[in-house]
Amino acid sequence: MARRALILLEGTRSNGLLYVQAAQRLGLHPITLSADPTQYDYLAAERLEAIHVDTDNLDALIGECSRLRATYDIAGITSAQESFYATAGKLCRYFDLPGPNPESVERCCDKFVQRQLLAEAGVPIPAYSLAANATDVESSAAEIGLPVVLKPAVGIGSSGVRLCRNVDELAEHTTYLLGGKHIWRSSPRILVEEFAQGPHYLAHIMGNNVIGIEAADFEPPPHFVFRGTILPALLTDEEHQHISEVSLSCLRALGLGWGPTCIDFRWTKRGPVVIEVNPRLAGDAQLVQLAHGVDLAAEHIKLIIGEEWDLRRIHSHTATARYLVADRDGTLDWIDGGSRAAAVPGVAEVKLYVEPKTPIIRKGDYRDCIGYVFAASPDRARAEAILQRAVELINWSITPFPASAAQERSSVP
Template identity: 70%
Template sequence: VDTDDLDALIREFSRLGETHEIAGITGFSGDDESIYATVSKLCRHFNLPGPDPISIEQCHDKFAQRQLLSDSGIPIPAYRLAANMADVESSAAEIGLPVIVKPAVGSGSMGVRLCRDLDELAKHTTYMLGGQHKWRSSPRVLVEEFAEGPYYWADTMGDQIIGIGTADYGPPPHFVCRACTIPAPLTDDEHKRIADISLSCLRALGLGWGPAGIEFRWTNRGPVVIEVNPRLHGAPTPQLIELAWGIDLVTEHIKLAIGEETDLRRRHSHIAAARYLVADRDGVLERITRAGLKPSEPGVAEVKFYVEPKAPIIRKGDYRDWIGHVLVASPSHAQSEAILQRAVDSLHWSI
């Protein structure tokens, strides 16, 4: 069934409902967040547990999201909405270079770029609005202040903070995540500031049901909200949370979707970390070797490649540049980082 066709989905679920009891509906696509908006409408139509469709759609539109957060006094980057080159150039002039230019509706850092001068601004705007970028809605871009500082994210379920993590990104102008750790090494005050703003975001956006992920940069004015995703963060974040605290967010989300009570209690406390394996050039992946890495290496939870040898590699400047990841967990930040580095050093590939 075409998941962009709500009426077709309603007909299919109605047909299934004639012979089965539908316990719940959920779903997620890493490169199309409109799926979750569709899910919310299906849940409402069939009177099943789910998020509020209006809240999900407002959050899905990053311009509408920005307006709601701003109206609630939540710290966000300066921003402007643009539909053509003239709008982009005037917005950049008002905000001041460098600026972030990105789709008003999108996910996975696709189309997100730091424009440091007028040439980069013109080139990326032409790419975005000239027919090369794949739009799932009317072409609109956000021009935003470049919020510089360490990156943090908060995972929530309902009105509860599950945990706060941190991540490192590759060099500009793109934003490709290279590594992440949860929990982030924060002071009690820093943790409280991020947690308080996270809960304020949920209230401002009407996200009182289900999972959400809030992303921040810690700038010279403190935590600034980059965006709020009204869904589970993509893999491997749920796996890291399970490694860190024994909370299976995927299972708890499903329990919520079928009307069962969730259990978000922490079973243990470890430091979980991931390193993404990122292609450094275009070409063909020739080989992958794991020299000296035992399958049962202590602290290593998973080594996963997303591509097979002989696969073509074409970098996009977003999450699609990942070719794999390594996940580890241990009782301390230093130990997890050491295990992670040993594991990554044992992996070799050539393009």
């Protein structure tokens, strides 16, 4: 009998290993298809099967999956990365496997189209406009009113996203986005958005079930780099219900509701305003398991392979995360304390992404995170205290680049 395999298109440094480990626990052999398997350190570390293939070429992927079917029983195909989730859906459709609607995923991944569909459905969102050039950006910002957020219409991980508080910052970031420094996966289109101000929340959803709502905060502006999160968020029953109802409205408007979704909100004077809908697990999906005992990666895989999932909460703890973010550009001299932090009772996981002598060049997005600490406890105050104690044990030193070298390096404005 052929070995059952789960095909994973690309991976992520946050959830890629989660899917691999969940697949193995379910008795599946994970195989990653990637344009560059070396970018995922867990593949080599865990000695996992990975195949080099052009993941932007659907025909090449069909050919590779067809070849694999000669050796394996392909139980399912998916991706932890939203950029390839629609492609995974197309492969599922081709091979007659359960999967998401690729058209719905593609519409969701285009932030302008997403905004249009949400607006048509009456979902509360920030004022927005689409711009193709500097003149469009300037006129859109004037109409919406500063401050505004500029972001690529298609992109992930807050890459290219910036809060522009005045006309100088607006011009500077427009030049960065359109001047050849930002890498576009599609034709350059900029979304100009009203800056929705208020506490930030994120809803973890599987199918049509809101599993949990967490609170998050960011590093200082102008960029949107996560600093920390806590699950569950301190919300009244009415506030929780309101966010849940708006979340389900988003799913209906975008034709989602199969598999995972995470939705970012700001709680403004108008109540919850949708910042972004993402057709994937959140980057900190482990917190849901720590807080509620629900392994979202495993339950998603069960759906993928046609088995019945179980989304029931096993317990009610508080799970919290702190993301370690570099405070300057330069060369990392040393970083230590990870093992001491991991030994603190109540710490669930410590991950350091960087090694000494690594050049640190901040981008103003998810790549600025050099590590994280997760902690959990049945008691909320205790969970926060555990996290703080562990974080204080981790230290690092960065030597700034020499002035001449720093001038040659490009960074986000």
